Amino acid sequence: MSFESLNLDSAILRAIEESGYTTPTAIQSQAIPVVTAGHDLMASAQTGTGKTAAFMLPALNLLATPHELKSRGPRILVLVPTRELATQVNEAARKYGKFIRARTVSIVGGMPYPLQNKLLSQPLDILVATPGRLLDHMERGRIDLSRLQMLVLDEADRMLDMGFLPDVERICEQLSAERQTLLFSATLDGDIARIAKQILKNPKTIQVATQKEKHANIEQRLHYVDDMTHKNKLLEHLLIAPEVNQVIIFTSTKRHADVLAEDLYAAGHKTAALHGDMTQGARNRTLTKLRQGDVKVLV
Missing domain, CATH: 3.40.50.300 (P-loop containing nucleotide triphosphate hydrolases)
Known part of the structure; x- marks a missing residue:
């Protein structure tokens, strides 16, 4: 047709x-x-x-x-x-x-x-x-x-x-x-x-x-952690895996998204936060960077 x-x-x-x-x-x-x-x-x-x-x-x-x-x-x-x-x-x-x-x-x-x-x-x-x-x-x-x-x-x-x-x-x-x-x-x-x-x-x-x-091409996993330190180490392990290209991380609050994005950026990851408190212009710029590959980790 x-x-x-x-x-x-x-x-x-x-x-x-x-x-x-x-x-x-x-x-x-x-x-x-x-x-x-x-x-x-x-x-x-x-x-x-x-x-x-x-x-x-x-x-x-x-x-x-x-x-x-x-x-x-x-x-x-x-x-x-x-x-x-x-x-x-x-x-x-x-x-x-x-x-x-x-x-x-x-x-x-x-x-x-x-x-x-x-x-x-x-x-x-x-x-x-x-x-x-x-x-x-x-x-x-x-x-x-x-x-x-x-x-x-x-x-x-x-x-x-x-x-x-x-x-x-x-x-x-x-x-x-x-x-x-x-x-x-x-x-x-x-x-x-x-x-x-x-x-x-x-x-x-x-x-x-x-x-x-x-959902045919999605693999789901559940990881149990002991505490926040253990969770952060596990997250870092997942992010540095060679097969990982881009990652989206969901957090419980907007504030946590900002804090985690700052911490991951300081650790050397190309990271940006995205949430409802940002202006529309900032949200658009962040999504554009994600599509272009300039952002590897979106929180």
């Missing part, structure tokens, strides 16, 4: 070709026809399967046809659990929508309100947001959702884990019942299935990977 066979607008196909992609992934080839046909969708897809394009390409295809209402508000709303994911979705929208001139805005926690107010006062097509900050702006009457045609819940399982479910439900109550809703999650059972039943209408279901497949 090729992207040309998915009945996407020529301007979108041009952007896909310019990005260097020739063949859709499994989630893309299955999801795009369902979405362009107007169905609601529940999709189970892991990170790295191309799921962002699976909903962004048909969303942009919707934008290729002008809306009858002349409003400043968005036609596509994408809810995400984190600022980093919002940035990723925003970049995908701009990359694939460059030739249809889709106007995209990202509204997340940590951004100054005056800047967000300015962005929301301008005409836009796609709004990418974290639930809490979006609900805040909605309650202040700063967003016009009269043109909204599509709602996307990206990584719905993470939003559930992070306690965003009440905010998501309140947002959905204020949206048009005529909207098309897409839900993407690593799993589709339990609470995710209950949420989907509430906010989706006769959805099609797609599963391209199971949890077992997700």
Whole structure:
């Protein structure tokens, strides 16, 4: 299957070709026809399967046809659990929508309100947001959702884990019942299935990977330690192993992350901390250094 066979607008196909992609992934080839046909969708897809394009390409295809209402508000709303994911979705929208001139805005926690107010006062097509900050702006009457045609819940399982479910439900109550809703999650059972039943209408279901497949290449170990000194020595032993390239260490508190990062840096490791007390700019710079290999140990 090729992207040309998915009945996407020529301007979108041009952007896909310019990005260097020739063949859709499994989630893309299955999801795009369902979405362009107007169905609601529940999709189970892991990170790295191309799921962002699976909903962004048909969303942009919707934008290729002008809306009858002349409003400043968005036609596509994408809810995400984190600022980093919002940035990723925003970049995908701009990359694939460059030739249809889709106007995209990202509204997340940590951004100054005056800047967000300015962005929301301008005409836009796609709004990418974290639930809490979006609900805040909605309650202040700063967003016009009269043109909204599509709602996307990206990584719905993470939003559930992070306690965003009440905010998501309140947002959905204020949206048009005529909207098309897409839900993407690593799993589709339990609470995710209950949420989907509430906010989706006769959805099609797609599963391209199971949890077992997700963890197939992960080895898990548990080490018991006697005390803090023993734990630190064991950590150092793991970090200097020749087969170790990059490491992520999780700590119980933000303060502990800073202290451990400083200690490991002093010991000669290329280390950086990452947590919610850092500015968005600092978080972005740290993640960029990690991707480029300048940071070997992320705490």
